[in-house]
Amino acid sequence: MENCLYSLSGFNFYFKGNILLLFLLLCGISLQSQIIPNPEVMNMNSESFMFDSKVGLVYKNLSKADRGFLIPYLKKSIEKESGIIVDTGKKQPKNIILEINTKSAREQNDESYQLYIDRTKIHLRANSYEGLFYATQSLLQYFTFYNTSIPVKLPGLTVYDKPAVNWRGMMLDVSRHFYSVEAIKRVLDLIAYYKLNVFHWHLTDNEGWRIQIKKYPKLTTIGAWRNEIPGSIFYKKDSSYTKPLAIEPYPYGGFYTQQQIKEVVKYARERGVMVIPEIDLPGHSAAALTAYPEYSCEGYRHPAPNSTLWNGKVDTDKVNFNYCPGKESSFIFIEDILTEVMELFPSRYIHIGGDEVDKQYWQRCDECQQRMHSERLKDENELQSYFLKRVTSFLEKNNRTVIGWDDILEGGAPESAIIMSWRGEKRAINGAKQNHHVIMSPSNPFYFNRYQDDSAKEPLAASYSINTLQRVYEYNIWPEQLDENGKGLIKGGQFAVWTEFISSLEHLEYMLLPRLPAFSENLWSLDQRKNYNDFIKRLNQGHYDVWKRSGIRFHPKYYNKSVY
Template sequence: MQIKKITVLIVFITFLYNCDSPNTETPKPQIIPMPTHMESTKGEFILDNSVGMSFDSNFEVSAIFLKEFIEKGSSIQLEKNNKISFIQDDTISNDEGYQLTISPKQIEIRAKTDQGAFYAVQSIRQLLPADFENGTFTSEKFAIPSITIKDEPQFKHRGMHLDVGRHFFSVDFIKKYIDALAMLKMNTFHWHLTEDQGWRIEIKKYPKLQEIAAFRDQTLIGSYDPDQQQFDGKRYGGYYTQKEIKDVVAYAQTRHVTIIPEIEMPGHAQAAISAYPELGCTGEQVKVAETWGVFDHIFCSKDETFEFLENVLDEVLELFPSKYIHIGGDEAPKTHWEKCPNCQQRIKEEGLKDEHELQNYFITRIEKYLNGKGRQIIGWDEILEGGLAPNATVMSWRGTDGAIEAAKQHHNVIMTPTSHCYFDYKQSDNEGEPLANSGGFLPLKKVYSFNPIPEELSEEESQYVLGGQGNVWTEYIPNEKQLEYMVFPRILAMSEVLWTPTKNKNYADFVARVENFHQRMDALDINYANHLYEVDGEVVATGYELKSILENKTIRFSTDGTEPNVTSEVYSGVIPIDKDLIIKAAIFDDDKKLGATFTQPINYHKALGKKISINAQPSKTYAGSGADGLINGITGSDTRINDKEWLGFDGEDLEITIDLGEEMTINSIETRFYEAPWMWIYAPKVIEYGFGEHGTSSKVEIPESKDTHANIKIDLNATTRYIHLRIPNSGLIPEGKQGAGHQPWTFIDEIIIN
């Protein structure tokens, strides 16, 4: 093979080089994700106009990226030299692994593939000053500490998802998104292209998809609550032409990012059915959806539908060379299938048990078609219902159960549970946070705590977990700046979860690197959320504890609701709770307040800190602070249920006992329940209560709620040590409501005993 030698100058830095002090102490490298192995050695590599690099054609993508990054980021024009070299090393077992050696004489990049070399370049990039990112670097001489890095990813699939169906994003922004993935050594972009609210990919055989399905008449603004819905009255939409998609795919290939397209089926298909009504079961003309949620209009199982989908997929395959095609498979109500003559005939002809097995037939038929084209399918974990298609990979989002079931069947799994991977959830308690999905709360620390390997899997079964990804659903994300705010810095945590071995992870060290990374995001014009300077807190056995995720920061606070300032008390230990408090706290650096004020009202009542037991365990996703959180003096959020206070139970009747420790006179019992039928959450109809050791004896109806909270206060005059509450589930969700026929969720907040 003919080797093409190309030499170019490279100049990069971690700090300004001082010619008079060549041995100046250098800062610790601040790379995200943290490399597998990193060892500092003696000396520094001096980068000036005498330095260049050499590479052969196998490493052209990586080397050209580095060359352009230097030249576009500075005034330096590269000349010929070979002090920096790219070397193919087939002894490196992982195709994405690399070895980077920086010594006083040279920089050496060893990799088996260009992809591995590309990730070495991304590490070098993060050793350069952030000024290179926006072309403002002007210095001529720098030094970088000598270092050896041996690095490879923990997981094969390291991805980010983006829903462009609810809100549409430009080609330029999609490229910027891909750039961010590449910088963080993520290798997969899951492009969610079709939805009930918009079809975003040009299909030439079916022009009505562009003319009709790509646009909706108006868009929901604000709350999804059906009783409070408002619309903007503006036609909205757009789609990517096939030329644009080819351009984006080619661009991603220069960043070693694979794009996996998602074409939803059989559910989330209302936009397509609006263009071609014959694809549905009813044949009726429907509109592109203007609200969020799950819709009954799904693809019918007749042959005409499969012909349509196969023709669509043929054009998709021409655009996307990825091994995988994502076919959705989630949230497909069977309402129309149950009444559809075509679907019932299909069930009979194929010997299927029910509509769930019909979904398996649907997915399996599409899988066979794609397998025949040399491709594989990925589906959300609902594709397990009715049996799993033979070669399908499962993307587990509703917790870990789907992943466990699939891995035990020896199917590949990609982990993306809502609890740790849904970046459309709020990330802070700040009042100024943008409107977001009310179903969850996902701060940076929780993302970082994610372990993609469920503990229920054996070592052999764990091999089927390919990795994970962060998901971004855009119901409440109408523009690019808000999308960036929701993604950054949580994407930094996800990149380290998926790349760095668990034993190497350290949250305190990570957040220090995130603080440093702010400069790079500023230079890249990324609108990131900065919650590093926020205070958090929790009730502990001896009172209330304040925390900061950054070490060595000064917290000042008050307990009477006054705004903390430079003269406020410095936090040094747990704050006792012996009365009602309004704790306010903030981080200070000398006389400068660094972050937002943390506010926590505490309602001191007779059950605070006492013993409580519940007959049922809350959902892992909605476990709050456990049973103790129901009597810790803190009321849950008014706008979301996935915080530290609300407890969510999936269909159970609840029996709660509070032991006050001694007999006390009590005058009232007060609590509240969440009410959100569109989320399958219903307040109970009654609450039963009693005292002593003999259970409940009295019953009170819970008033119907006109908003998202049902409040109940029971006035009493009783003396007791034990309080018993029985809270029956409200019963099956009625017909005509989302989740009809299912047991609803019960969400309960603080139980206040006065």
């Protein structure tokens, strides 16, 4: 058995995954995984790698840019945990080897990786940089579990792993509450640790514009700020929970400079995460239209929205929420903005929102009605479709793909658009039946701004549903009503954090953990590898300890050291 597994160190990793899987099942010994998400195959051997002396860290086929981050990153992480010196200058008797297969063997979007440990080496191999980064995260999780004494002794093992879906994302709303660059990086560290690969950055909404656009400076000098009243709330249905404090409003807001945006995008890419910006339109645009009211239907300025508006009925005569599709200047304004956005974000995807458009503005707007007449549009849903198709056409000419919330199906979605389904499965099914790719982001259970427990001690949250850890873990992203072709259009899933009630990083972390690793394992692992009780056990095999040592807040309900 030992020889069989040891020979894997020279196994041709270019073979397809199912051949390697069969090999491991025949030769390996099953090992209970403490890694999250649960690897496809994890087998142990009789050897151990002992961190009792200097260890070498070497690489094969890594680009200068890739090794410029990954080598010092892994060196620092291991030295911090073990106290052992990791030498990146030359080979040692014991080595950690990072390897990306030769260019001819790489496969596009191949996120698989292999991790092999015996007494003289820790070998991490992949067909892509992303796969290699995931291998480092599995190694660090494994290391943490066995880092209970000095020297650290890692049992020998072989891991072969790959995700079930290629879209595993998180959306963070920074409009309702603003988070610093350092806070964003901390969130990126968390999602990368659990092998998520998409960070959807909700940068604009009614309550604040958060991205510097040089051609339109008032977007940030005016649109990034609002008058805030502590204790005020956003949802009328939750108004019984709190009352605004009787103090004067104060300015609240912030934005990211273009240099900061580039910094975050680079930080994410180094961790295998693609950053997708969302510029919400044609609705949810009150912050932009406070700064530039000439692109609204009314054409004159109203005060910037703030949380006090949501304590009761919103008077739509006092706020400009929508761009005016009747004005040609609206499209010039939006295209100018998106041109700068594309210069900052290399991702092929741009999210343009498209949700919750209050079309009564357009019903009473002469220019919108003229547009509908000239374009032979039968109603305001088709006017929305016209608006979104024009924006999509502009982005397509720049080699970008549009993503929109499932509301864009109303009136007819742009043909190439990807549907992000947030209102249950019905819209996802409709989108797939219209041959759109779909990303599953159902508010129930994938909105992490909602309660995760029914305890009265929970911090204030949107009360539409209780999205428990188990429901997040067990939700099936493939609607049963779809046939195999339809299911093939499901790109993956994404959870969202809307921040009406979440004003601090500590509160944000509390809402993320432990639901984040549950979501990760749901999308990474095939059904036969998922076991909720086993997942809870593995959470307690080092993961809570990592969060505690890092000062990260988490929901304590499932923290139980007795599960070892």
